[in-house]
Amino acid sequence: MTTLAFLFYYITPYIAVVVFFGGLAYRVYLWWQKRPAPAHLSLFPRPQNRLGRLADALVDMFTLKGLLRVNPLLWAGGFIMHLGLLFVLVGHIRAFTDFYFLWKLLNWGKEQQHAFSAIAGTIAGTLFTIPLFYLLARRLSGAVKWLSVPEDFFVLFLLIGIALTGFHMRLLRTVEVEELHRFFAGLASFRWQPVPESTGPAFIWHFALVQLLMVYFPFGKLSHIAGSVLSKMVARS
Amino acid sequence: MLTKFLDTVRQRITRPLQYYQDICVRCGACIDACHFYVASGNPAHIPAYRMMLVKKLLQRGGNGRKGLLSWYRETDLADERTVSELRQALWECTGCRRCSVFCPFDLDTALLVNMGRYALGQEGMGMEMVAExxxxxxxxxxxxxxxxxxxxxxxxxxxxxxxxxxxxxxxxxxxxxxxxxxxxxxxxxxxxxxxxxxxxxxxxxxxxxxxxxxxxxxxxxxxxxxxxxxxxxxxxxxxxxxxxxxxxxxxxxxxxxxxxxxxxxxxxxxxxxxxxxxxxxxxxxQEGRIRVREGAFDVPMTYHDPCNLGRNAGIFEEPRMMIRAVATDFRELSPNRELNWCCGGGGGLIAEPDMFEVRMKAGRPKVEQIQRTGARWVVTTCENCKTQLADLSDRYGLGVEVRGAVDLIADALVV
Incomplete structure (x- = not known):
């Protein structure tokens, strides 16, 4: 194994994880350095008590109900993309371990597990990917093109790249899930294991783009994962 | 150019303003929210664009030179065009916060505009009359x-x-x-x-x-x-x-x-x-401390929710209750309450003579809204709105009378 490959498989993943979490924490720390809001920036109507407001902010965050009311098409694009991403992330738990409990409960064998993962994974990936193309088309048309900067395209292409390389492994290769378990569990426990081979070259690209995404995440607009909680709370303060 | 503006913005940027500009994903939900943009088609009036303008200028760095990543951040130099756009973005806004209702993150453009206006004032690009x-x-x-x-x-x-x-x-x-x-x-x-x-x-x-x-x-x-x-x-x-x-x-x-x-x-x-x-x-x-003649005004009337009483202070139902107490034919505007269109006269524009044409243009969505109801009286509860609505009525030949909710009650009092 060359030095470069060694660094890529066994060193940079840790850097990506540290930058991702550290970067987000640093982002929030930078926000906290500024003076707090100069007033109640509430939008009305809002729930009467604090608990109600917190609940409303969370519900709005997970459903984007406010956007649904004013722009159903954009809501569909944004919400379905995030929902697909959530499903995809849940599915990726299988890279580290497996849903042993679930398989046992359903009394599913290897074959059934594989078929289910193929179907669910493809659906989740599709839910994630199609809206990305809609959001891309939206960026290029109408008034939204005035608002589009290189970052917007960078992030969209990055996500589309991750999705397509993922699809390559899901649809065009037969991936041995045990190989992935071994490799990623090894990374997580610092007991490094051989690189998976059944995945084909798409894995290299997929893994690289995800690391790039994690490193970029805290420094651009994707920090909305942290900031939207704050802005939704302040709009109900 | 714009040195004082940028210095002031850096000093005055508060926590929400910082994360607003960091997390805005420029999705464009606010495009349809702004009456200025709807009436003008000018990108400087898109709420997210207003935020972008300030953000780009801030990213220029202290020394005013372009950096290695300028092409990526589209860092703006403070040229004539940027200055003119900035002026439109910060002054041609009524601070109505309709865009905040549309925004999936509830970002508050009015907060940015308020701070930005003060910074423009330091640069000698303020609204003199209003400041006076x-x-x-x-x-x-x-x-x-x-x-x-x-x-x-x-x-x-x-x-x-x-x-x-x-x-x-x-x-x-x-x-x-x-x-x-x-x-x-x-x-x-x-x-x-x-x-x-x-x-x-x-x-x-x-x-x-x-x-x-x-x-x-x-x-x-x-x-x-x-x-x-x-x-x-x-x-x-x-x-x-x-x-x-x-x-x-x-x-x-x-x-x-x-x-x-x-x-x-x-x-x-x-x-x-x-x-x-x-x-x-x-x-x-409600408490019966005053009494009014029920159905005192037999005129089709509608209620305009002022942005600052409605979505910005939560006073929606009280004026409606007052109108229903004295009106025979009350018609809602569509949309209304927190989604109501701003009249186009807020944010101090009323007090600045130079802004007359700007606000007449920005009032177009409001005019169409009122026309659709067929109301003869427009009741509202904000002095700015009253002046603007009367001006709009003259300019667009609406022929409506503008009244305050408390006027109605006072005129229908039983003593």
């Missing part, structure tokens, strides 16, 4: 003792006129007297007459403030002066032992009263209830 009125409101408090006699004379004369016209010889307009309610009007007797009648009918213990609710310093983002101007009213209320401060039908003043005063004055206003006079009058109706 703001200064006058601040200095009024320093010379109030000298003005008092003249003011009281005028009020006595007005009082006499109302007694005669209304046929109620014991009606009083107390000024500078201890009372439960301190009523703070806007400039002009139209803000005093209806309330004098209603307070009389409700047998309220009240006093008329010697100041005005309006706070023009707020429009130009000068929060220190805005605080100072409002502080005269706090002092007056404490001197008179008022338990309630009621602001006239005035949008930005009601918003500052309800949403900013806690931050501005803290314990100094503890125990003093702060309301719009609309809420107070609605409570009189």
């Amino acid at each position: 009125i703001g200064n006058a409101e601040v200095s009024k408090g320093e010379i109030i003792d000298a003005l008092k006699e003249f003011y009281v004379d005028q009020i006595r004369e007005l009082e006499g006129r109302i007694r005669e016209e209304w046929g109620v010889p014991d009606l009083r307009i107390p000024v500078d007297e201890p009372a439960r309610v301190l009523y703070v009007p806007v400039v002009g007797e139209h803000a005093i007459i209806p309330l004098a009648k209603i307070f009389h009918a409700a047998k309220e213990s009240w006093s008329l403030s010697m100041f005005t609710a309006t706070n023009h310093s707020f429009f130009v983002g000068d929060i220190e002066k805005a605080k100072q101007a409002a502080h005269w009213i706090v002092q007056e209320a404490r001197r008179l032992g008022a338990q309630v401060i009621a602001y006239a039908e005035c949008g930005h003043a009601t918003r500052t009263l309800r949403n900013f005063w806690d931050h501005w004055f803290g314990d100094e206003i503890a125990g003093i209830q702060r309301v719009s006079v609309v809420q107070l009058v609605a409570s009189y109706l």
Whole structure:
């Protein structure tokens, strides 16, 4: 194994994880350095008590109900993309371990597990990917093109790249899930294991783009994962 | 160019403003929200674009040179075009916060505009007239003792006129007297007459403030002066032992009263209830302290939710209750409440003669909305809105009459 490959498989993943979490924490720390809001920036109507407001902010965050009311098409694009991403992330738990409990409960064998993962994974990936193309088309048309900067395209292409390389492994290769378990569990426990081979070259690209995404995440607009909680709370303060 | 602007913005950027500009994903949900953009098609009027402009200028770095990543961040140099766009982005906004309702993150463009306006003012690109009125409101408090006699004379004369016209010889307009309610009007007797009648009918213990609710310093983002101007009213209320401060039908003043005063004055206003006079009058109706002739006005009428009373202060139902009490034909605008279109006259634009054409254009969505209802009267509860709606009616030949909700109640009182 060359030095470069060694660094890529066994060193940079840790850097990506540290930058991702550290970067987000640093982002929030930078926000906290500024003076707090100069007033109640509430939008009305809002729930009467604090608990109600917190609940409303969370519900709005997970459903984007406010956007649904004013722009159903954009809501569909944004919400379905995030929902697909959530499903995809849940599915990726299988890279580290497996849903042993679930398989046992359903009394599913290897074959059934594989078929289910193929179907669910493809659906989740599709839910994630199609809206990305809609959001891309939206960026290029109408008034939204005035608002589009290189970052917007960078992030969209990055996500589309991750999705397509993922699809390559899901649809065009037969991936041995045990190989992935071994490799990623090894990374997580610092007991490094051989690189998976059944995945084909798409894995290299997929893994690289995800690391790039994690490193970029805290420094651009994707920090909305942290900031939207704050802005939704302040709009109900 | 724009050095003072950028220095001021860097000093004044608050926590929400920082994360607003960091997390805006430029999704464009706000495009359809802004009446300025809908009427003009000018990208500088898109709320997210307003935010982008300031963000790009800030990213330029202290030395004004372009950096390695300038192409990626599209860092703007402060050229003529940027300056002109910035001027449009920050002044041609009514701070109505309709875009915040549309935004999936509830980002508050009005907060940016308010701060940005102050920074533009440092650069000599302010709204002079509005700032001047703001200064006058601040200095009024320093010379109030000298003005008092003249003011009281005028009020006595007005009082006499109302007694005669209304046929109620014991009606009083107390000024500078201890009372439960301190009523703070806007400039002009139209803000005093209806309330004098209603307070009389409700047998309220009240006093008329010697100041005005309006706070023009707020429009130009000068929060220190805005605080100072409002502080005269706090002092007056404490001197008179008022338990309630009621602001006239005035949008930005009601918003500052309800949403900013806690931050501005803290314990100094503890125990003093702060309301719009609309809420107070609605409570009189509800409690039966005043009575009105039901169906007194047989005219199709609609209600325009002022941005600052509606989505910015949560006063939606009280005015509707007042209108229903006296109207036979009440029609809602569509959309209404927190999604209502701004009239296009807020944010201080009314007070700046140069802005007349701008606000006439920005009022177009409002005009179409009113036309669709077929109403003859437009009722509203904000002084800015009233002026703007009357101007719009003239300009676009709407032929509607603009009325305040408290006027309706005062004219339909049963005494």
